[in-house]
Amino acid sequence: MKRILVTGGAGFIGSFLCERLLAENNEIICLDNFFTGSKKNIRHLLENRSFELVRHDVTQGILLEVDQIYHFACPASPVHYQYNPVKTIKTSVMGTINMLGLAKRVRARILLASTSEVYGDPKVHPQTEAYWGNVNPIGIRSCYDEGKRVAETLMMDYHRQNNVDIKIIRIFNTYGPRMALDDGRVVSNFIIQALRNEDITVYGEGNQSRSFCYVDDLVNGIISMMNREEFIGPVNLGNPNEFTILELAEKVIELTGSKSEIKYLPLPQDDPVQRQPDISLAREKLNWEPNVQLDEGLKKTIAYFDAALSDANR
Ligand code: NAD
Ligand code: UDP
Numbered sequence: 001m002k003r004i005l006v007t008g009g010a011g012f013i014g015s016f017l018c019e020r021l022l023a024e025n026n027e028i029i030c031l032d033n034f035f036t037g038s039k040k041n042i043r044h045l046l047e048n049r050s051f052e053l054v055r056h057d058v059t060q061g062i063l064l065e066v067d068q069i070y071h072f073a074c075p076a077s078p079v080h081y082q083y084n085p086v087k088t089i090k091t092s093v094m095g096t097i098n099m100l101g102l103a104k105r106v107r108a109r110i111l112l113a114s115t116s117e118v119y120g121d122p123k124v125h126p127q128t129e130a131y132w133g134n135v136n137p138i139g140i141r142s143c144y145d146e147g148k149r150v151a152e153t154l155m156m157d158y159h160r161q162n163n164v165d166i167k168i169i170r171i172f173n174t175y176g177p178r179m180a181l182d183d184g185r186v187v188s189n190f191i192i193q194a195l196r197n198e199d200i201t202v203y204g205e206g207n208q209s210r211s212f213c214y215v216d217d218l219v220n221g222i223i224s225m226m227n228r229e230e231f232i233g234p235v236n237l238g239n240p241n242e243f244t245i246l247e248l249a250e251k252v253i254e255l256t257g258s259k260s261e262i263k264y265l266p267l268p269q270d271d272p273v274q275r276q277p278d279i280s281l282a283r284e285k286l287n288w289e290p291n292v293q294l295d296e297g298l299k300k301t302i303a304y305f306d307a308a309l310s311d312a313n314r
Helices: 012-023 039-045 085-106 142-162 186-195 215-226 245-256 280-286 294-313
Strands: 003-007 027-032 051-055 068-071 109-115 166-171 200-203 209-211 235-237 242-244 262-265
Touching: 003 012, 003 085, 012 027, 012 039, 012 068, 012 215, 027 039, 039 051, 068 085, 068 215, 085 109, 085 142, 109 142, 109 215, 142 166, 166 215, 186 200, 186 245, 186 294, 200 245, 209 245, 215 235, 215 280, 235 280, 242 245, 245 262, 245 294
Parallel strands: 003 027, 003 068, 027 051, 068 109, 109 166, 166 235, 200 262
Antiparallel strands: 209 242
């Protein structure tokens, strides 16, 4: 049994992590400022005596005694991370410094949730961990992309300079239940629009691609990485099956039986053209690969949003 801190624990991925780590008989401290997360995501855990919820902003330091830190606090949807870009970069930079300081003091192992966005608009396809990326340092996505790149640098420097026990994962587009209704990322947007029979908002011509990973698969990979000795990463975690955004829209319409039509809107600035993880390293070092394919994951996510929308209308 370990005492584990999950920052961003009330968010989409963080809440699944808290749930799984509790089920494995650990003590969990879930820390969140509720910017994009919600108590609803972890309400079912509050009765558990091994679960503690702390409202706190990672840009401020905190004193805790823990064995492991899963550092997930950071808005992940472009809509939310661009809402207050200065705060986003502070969250990545100051938040990661604070968590690394804590890890150093109490000798905890710390895992950073980094992102495929460190590859920017990639010129190498699929993306391997060896690729340094193609990131615009002054665009509207930079607060997030560059913030995560600095967070990775901080992890490596605390490791080299102070011997902090670190792990870095680069997460590719992940979806599933508990994404917020107003999250704004593509899977939740399309599903909600389809369930409401509203227009499906495809940005650009919809020929940009993404590779979508179901959250349960991702959580398996995250926990394997945290507990893998002698490998610090970075390691890509994602599902290599790649789809265009138009294909995703058509799939969601088909699976929901919706009357929605596709509406084309302007492509946001710096929107990456293609993205697909090379997961050879995760296969080799973690013996991990995703099992849930898009249709199956979408069906589960659609069922969740169907119920969440009925609840919201009640
Ligand atoms: P999310 O927005 O649902 O979760 C982020 C959580 O962090 C929320 O609960 C939010 O309230 C909390 N948070 C934000 N700023 C904070 C701060 N300053 N102090 C404390 N808490 C704060 O997003 P998610 O999809 O669950 O993403 C979680 C992590 O995984 C993020 O670090 C994100 O960058 C990373 N990631 C996610 C994806 C994905 O596809 N979902 C891809 C790459 C990386
Ligand atoms: N996108 C879209 N319609 C939406 C939301 C997003 O066409 O309602 C597109 C967006 O332009 C991008 C892709 O879907 O090309 C994935 O967007 P998301 O915000 O989910 O994640 P990211 O761009 O960070 O991968």
